[in-house]
Amino acid sequence: MSMxxxxxxxxxxxxxxxxxxxxxxxxIWVVLYVVVAFxxxxxxxxxxxxxxxxxxxxxxxxxxPLLKAAFIIVPIGSSLLALQLMAPAxxxxxxxxxxxxxxxxxxxxxxxxxVLLGRIVACLLMALVVVMTTHPSDLFTTxxxxxxxxxxxxMMAMTLQLIPVFQREVGIILSAQKSRGMKGNGFQAVxxxxxxxxVGAIERVQQxxxxxxxxxxxxxxxxxxxxxxxxxxxxxVLAVIAIxxxxxLGTVSIMRGGWSVSELLVVEPATAVAVWxxxxxxxxxxxxxxLILSFRKS
Amino acid sequence: MTDPIITxxxxxxxxxxxxxPALDSISFSVLPGEYVAVLGLNGAGTTTLGLCVNxxxxxxxxxxxxxxxxxxxxxxxxxxVREMAKIVGMVFDNPExxxxxxxAAEEIAVGLENAGVPYEDMIRIIPETLALVGLAGxxxxxxxxxxxxxxxxxxIAAVLAMSPQILIMDEPTSNLDPIGKQExxxxxARLNKEKGMTVIVIEHEVEVMARYADRVIVLNEGKVVxxxxxxxxxxxxxxxxxxxxxxxxxxxxxxxxxxxxxxxxETPTRTxxxxxxxxxxxxxxxx
Numbered sequence: 051m052s053m054x055x056x057x058x059x060x061x062x063x064x065x066x067x068x069x070x071x072x073x074x075x076x077x078i079w080v081v082l083y084v085v086v087a088f089x090x091x092x093x094x095x096x097x098x099x100x101x102x103x104x105x106x107x108x109x110x111x112x113x114x115p116l117l118k119a120a121f122i123i124v125p126i127g128s129s130l131l132a133l134q135l136m137a138p139a140x141x142x143x144x145x146x147x148x149x150x151x152x153x154x155x156x157x158x159x160x161x162x163x164x165v166l167l168g169r170i171v172a173c174l175l176m177a178l179v180v181v182m183t184t185h186p187s188d189l190f191t192t193x194x195x196x197x198x199x200x201x202x203x204x205m206m207a208m209t210l211q212l213i214p215v216f217q218r219e220v221g222i223i224l225s226a227q228k229s230r231g232m233k234g235n236g237f238q239a240v241x242x243x244x245x246x247x248x249v250g251a252i253e254r255v256q257q258x259x260x261x262x263x264x265x266x267x268x269x270x271x272x273x274x275x276x277x278x279x280x281x282x283x284x285x286x287v288l289a290v291i292a293i294x295x296x297x298x299l300g301t302v303s304i305m306r307g308g309w310s311v312s313e314l315l316v317v318e319p320a321t322a323v324a325v326w327x328x329x330x331x332x333x334x335x336x337x338x339x340x341l342i343l344s345f346r347k348s
Numbered sequence: 349m350t351d352p353i354i355t356x357x358x359x360x361x362x363x364x365x366x367x368x369p370a371l372d373s374i375s376f377s378v379l380p381g382e383y384v385a386v387l388g389l390n391g392a393g394t395t396t397l398g399l400c401v402n403x404x405x406x407x408x409x410x411x412x413x414x415x416x417x418x419x420x421x422x423x424x425x426x427x428x429v430r431e432m433a434k435i436v437g438m439v440f441d442n443p444e445x446x447x448x449x450x451x452a453a454e455e456i457a458v459g460l461e462n463a464g465v466p467y468e469d470m471i472r473i474i475p476e477t478l479a480l481v482g483l484a485g486x487x488x489x490x491x492x493x494x495x496x497x498x499x500x501x502x503x504i505a506a507v508l509a510m511s512p513q514i515l516i517m518d519e520p521t522s523n524l525d526p527i528g529k530q531e532x533x534x535x536x537a538r539l540n541k542e543k544g545m546t547v548i549v550i551e552h553e554v555e556v557m558a559r560y561a562d563r564v565i566v567l568n569e570g571k572v573v574x575x576x577x578x579x580x581x582x583x584x585x586x587x588x589x590x591x592x593x594x595x596x597x598x599x600x601x602x603x604x605x606x607x608x609x610x611x612x613x614e615t616p617t618r619t620x621x622x623x624x625x626x627x628x629x630x631x632x633x634x635x
Contacts, residue, residue, distance in 0.1 A: 186450060187449075187450055187451070187454060204448075207448075207450065208448050208449075210450065211447070211448060211449065211450060211492070214492070215444075215492065253445075254445050257440060257442065257445040257446070258445055258446065258448060259408075260399075260404050260408060260429075260438075260440070261438070261440060261445070261446040261503075262448065262458065263404070263408060263429040263430055263433075264402055264404070264429060264432075264433055264436070264437070264438040264507065265433055265458055265459035265462065265506060265507060265510065266430045266431075266433035266434070266459050266462040266463050266510065267430060267458065267462055268430050268462070269430040269431065269433070269462050269463065271464055272464040273461050273462060273464055274460070274461050274464050274465055274466055274467055274470070275461060275467065276453065276454060276457030276460065276461060276467065276470050276471075276474070277454070277457075278467060
């Protein structure tokens with residue numbers, strides 16, 4: 051009975067080059083990705099970053115679970131593109147590109163939608179790659195080396211442990227309620243189980259806190275760490291290269307006022323319409339699907 | 349005469365927000381290396397008694413404590429629970445509720461890390477402790493993926509790693525199957541015999557208590573009503589029945605036989621002694 055598999059995003063065990071990189075450079079990559087992604091408006095840079103993250107995923111041998119987890123981008127991305135095309139989040143005046151009945155589509159919206167999407171895709175992929183190739187305990191050990199308080203670290207580590215436990219508990223309570231004749235499916239059925247799960251959680255936490263306190267949790271004085279994470283010279287080379295690349299991209303972006311390359315994106319009105327229709331229908335389709343799932347009676 | 353390691357001196361404790369005391373004028377002491385079984389119905393105060401020894405009562409739970417609990421020469425009321433951790437190891441009924449880490453080794457490491465044990469010692473202590481509870485080689489296993497008995501032994505290992513002088517187990521086997529129960533009790537008995545550890549077990553399993561314990565303390569409505577050797581306590585079949593407590597089957601059987609005039613002599617409290625007694629009885633009849 052493996053509980054770890056219940057988590058959608060967790061370590062994919064392996065022995066790739068990426069798995070062996072120290073967690074600190076990996077954390078630095080994620081931070082740099084976020085910083086650069088929000089400094090630049092250059093879609094070539096953004097999608098290049100996403101591609102690099104994907105490449106790292108391939109090197110780490112986690113590309114399949116990576117793409118599965120990254121599926122969450124679909125609803126976000128489709129809504130983003132559809133809405134941005136109609137109402138760009140940039141200053142007016144907007145360049146009109148097509149008219150669909152009452153709906154006006156703008157060229158600026160398409161470009162800016164792609165920028166926003168690129169930021170999300172790049173940062174998400176990178177974060178997922180790092181999470182999937184780093185043992186959580188190593189991550190927390192590294193954080194505590196960085197003087198992140200022990201208690202905070204412990205909280206995060208414990209959360210990872212408790213999520214599958216609560217998932218199972220919800221399952222047990224749902225079965226119990228169904229066996230007593232409760233009807234309903236999806237969200238409707240989950241709602242009544244919240245109270246028992248919550249009460250159970252409080253009891254569990256109280257017991258756990260007594261158990262931890264009995265093992266000296268929170269004692270004053272020097273603490274030691276069981277997990278030892280050692281860095282290699284190559285880890286620091288990777289970190290330095292990343293910092294240098296990020297500094298370069300960041301500086302250029304600032305100097306060029308966002309480094310927008312919207313002039314490179316020449317779109318036909320028909321293409322804009324097609325993008326809008328596809329993204330809007332995907333988005334609405336997902337909403338409809340979710341609604342049907344949650345209100346379908348058993 | 350050795351000094352007792354645990355002394356309850358006229359202890360009365362009331363939980364916050366309640367009127368009736370959970371413990372009522374409790375006095376007893378435990379010698380180092382003793383194996384004490386605490387018996388009582390749910391609500392008799394057995395759990396509260398256990399929590400007093402490492403200071404969860406009253407330090408963590410609040411409430412009103414009168415009298416003094418002295419453990420290894422320390423007045424428990426004066427110390428935080430985490431400071432008592434080096435002296436008292438505490439194991440609770442639900443093993444899963446005591447797990448917080450991603451691997452067995454890290455679960456054991458929690459106590460050691462907090463005590464500031466150096467890494468070099470940890471990598472020695474952790475496999476040793478796992479071997480001690482029969483979980484050798486389980487370092488990287490997820491605690492949640494273990495069976496109930498294994499989980500409980502891991503919980504025990506997590507406190508043993510800190511080498512406490514006293515091990516308290518509160519209904520350690522109530523969630524376990526018969527094999528799991530056996531594993532836990534065998535281990536506690538071994539720790540008691542081989543390492544001279546003081547063991548206090550709060551249990552309903554009277555057969556097991558009759559076999560392993562040096563002494564049995566019976567609680568009822570927060571008071572110590574009986575305190576003596578297992579043989580002495582479990583022979584008092586009627587007194588225990590009046591308290592709605594079970595006695596070992598052998599004692600129950602011999603008492604019933606005695607009432608019909610078929611049994612004379614001592615009340616056996618262990619299965620073996622009952623078998624011997626029955627054999628003697630049968631041979632006498634045949635002869």
